[in-house]
Amino acid sequence: PIFSTFSENPGAYKISQKLEQLDAGLIVTELIILGAYFNFAFFLPTGARHSAEILFETPSFVIGFLVAGLLIPLAIETYSIFFSKHSKGGKNLLIAASALVLLGGFLLRYYVLHAGVFQYPW
Numbered sequence: 001p002i003f004s005t006f007s008e009n010p011g012a013y014k015i016s017q018k019l020e021q022l023d024a025g026l027i028v029t030e031l032i033i034l035g036a037y038f039n040f041a042f043f044l045p046t047g048a049r050h051s052a053e054i055l056f057e058t059p060s061f062v063i064g065f066l067v068a069g070l071l072i073p074l075a076i077e078t079y080s081i082f083f084s085k086h087s088k089g090g091k092n093l094l095i096a097a098s099a100l101v102l103l104g105g106f107l108l109r110y111y112v113l114h115a116g117v118f119q120y121p122w
Contacts, residue, residue, distance in 0.1 A: 069104010073097040
């Protein structure tokens, strides 16, 4: 959605609006999938449970990924879809949301690798 926000083309508004809606839907889908994954991981008696515990005990994972990487961008995009109507301030919010989503994606990958627990198969 970032590139279409800078365009003066009248059709770019519709493209940007659809991309924002798609991105908000994908964030909600990611939250549902992560919720199901962690719900499953917490009930396993294996290394997956230990890894999930490590992740949720790390404040930068909870604040950085869940809050800044998913919830804040979802709130910004929801505001932009329903209230902002692509004003100048709305464009700046969209840029901030996009940057936070990228940061959240990086933090998810970093902390999943960091919390990985090797367990022998026997």
